[in-house]
Amino acid sequence: MKRQINPDLTSRNYTYGCKSPWKAPVRNEEAAVQQLWLANRLWNVLVTIERVRVERYRRVMFNEKQARVGAINEEVGELRTAISKARQKARNRKDAKPETTPLQAQITPLLAERKVLLEELKATKEQRREAHKVELDREKEIYFKRIVRARQAAAGMGLFWGTYNNIIQRVDAGRKLGDLHYKRFTGEGTLTTQIMGGMPTDSVIGGDHNFFQIDPPTEKQNWRYARLRIGSNPNRSPIWLELPIVYHRDLPRNDHQDVTKKVLIKSVSATRSLVAAKPGKIEWRLTITCTMPKPEAKSGSRAVAVDLGWRLMPNGVRVGYWHDGERGGEILVPMRDIENFQKVQSLRSICDLQRDEVIPMLASWLSGQRLDNEWQKRSGYLPQWRSTDRLARLVRWWADNRLPGDDEVFAAANAWKQRYWHLADYWRNLGDQMPLRIREQYRKFANQCSKNYDVLIIEDFNLTEVVEKPRPESDERKPLGSYRQMVSPSVLRGALVNAFEREGMAVDKEEAVGTTIPCYLCGDATPWDAAENVIHRCANGHIWDQDFNACQNLLKRWRARGKALAASEG
Secondary structure, eight states, X not given: OOOOOOTTEEEEEEEEEBOOTTTSOOBTHHXXXXXXXXXXXXXXXXXXXXXXXXXXXXXXXXXXXXXXXXXXXXXXXXXXXXXXXXXHHHHHHSSOOOOOHHHHHHHHHHHHHHHHHHHHHHHTHHHHHHHTHHHHHHHHHHHHHHHHHHHHHHHHTTOOXXXXXXXXXXXXXXXXXXXXXXXXXXXXXXXXXXXXXXXXXXXXXXXXXXXXXXXXXXXXXXXXXXEEEEEEOTTSOEEEEEEEEEOOSOOOOOOTTOGGGOOEEEEEEEXXXXXXXXXXXXXXXXXXXXEXXXXXXXXXXXXXXXXXXXXXXXXXXXXXEEEOSSOEEEEEEEHHHHHHHHHHHHHHHHHHHHHHHHHHHHHHHHHTSOOOHHXXXXXXXXXXXXXXXXXXXXXXXXXXXXXXXXXXXXXXXXXXXXXXXXXXXXXXXXXXXXXXXXXXXXXXXHHHHHHHOSEEXXXXXXXXXXXXXXXXXXXXXXXXXXXXXXXOHHHHHHHHHHHHHHTTOEEEEEESTTSSSXXXXXXXXXXXXXXXXXXXXXXXXXXXXHHHHHHHHHHHHHHHHHHHHHHHHO
16 A cells, blocks of 8 residues: 655654763664664565566566667677777887777667667557456566465564564665665664654653653763664563664754644664674664644745856865855855865775785785685685775784784784774764765855845756766866865755745756856857856856856746746736
């Protein structure tokens, strides 16, 4: 049955980290890990069932046109591989020019043929389904029976129903996106408790609910235990996972004067993850999902236009520009933050270079040794390894499983491991901190905008399409998107949209075409290279910053549409 969504409600997540285990241990973690293993098993079983369903469906619907599409895909793939190899060979020879024109010419008619075939298959999809209706209905019945058996097996093994439902929902979402993959169990995962009907947030602190509880505050202590139900004992009493959460943010309170504005906790999730930089270290975090009434829509005429992008400036990377018609400015990620991002990349490169020096030395020495089965299993295909963590784990295991005459080579490998863990710990911590720091800057800017303006005007376009890599057969070459990855303009856009929608403000998305090139003063649209310079002089002599110009064009469109609407209503 399809879940009904109440359009008058909105959801918010409140996430809390946990105190260090040496200050406050996680209680009943063994039972939680067992639940995570059961959840991982259910996931993999459902992925298998889905893959079988897709394969059987394709077998029923298969025809000669699909066979031809498959053949075209293989041929195009081979041609693209040949083009890539030719270009790589030319780069190695530096002065050589790749001879790819004949290969590119072969790809064009193949792509055109494939497009026609795909359109024909799409147009006849319903007809083909109707022709195979009996077979498809039988396959669907088999599929649902397998799902039911998998659910019953998971429940019979003790998987708690909240986590069980969460796995089912995630598999359904992944199936629609066509993105289901097997997962190896590493002790990581998420446990979920769903609270039927919801629970008022006021009853959580110091409460006695059967599914979720948080201890009352303790003087001079910023953390407290939260209890999440992860199962039931034979007498149906709760099995709790107790997490020492850092309660840095209060849950929203209920309006007791208006019962229609009740804030309810609908589900609680505990996520367990491994810290890659520190083997053996475990991190937990708690996420509380609440539902609350949507804010009342607010009206007003104060509008701000924000133009997003990424451009290196003398004092940092400009990720956007804002203007309200009277005042504005750039949204800048300062150079010190960019340098920290670059430091992460530099340290990672150093670690990779050191790994590439150690692996040949170690592989050469091991090739002359008589290794038992465990050693062969752990060091198999060593020269092909690209995971530095995997190599470090091998050296760590080696410390307890020494080989005859390995003193010198082990000392060198162990010294490398110590240097690597030191550098990896540094760049991973820095790499984790920087996106959070950037996101916090965006959140503060977005909150300030939502307080000062009533309408947010942004461009409606997909940022991923802007940086999409061209096909190998294309002569188009786009600049590297390293700065885009550092400053994440999509995070800024999300923060702005969330801040305005959370307060009931309007978000107006304008067509992106025709905002940067045309002059906002005279309308001159003579083409020019917007990527070359940020400052431009139009044909009529007006000089402006291109991002400022884009904001003005966005404001003009919004105002023109508002006047047209007012005239039509009048």
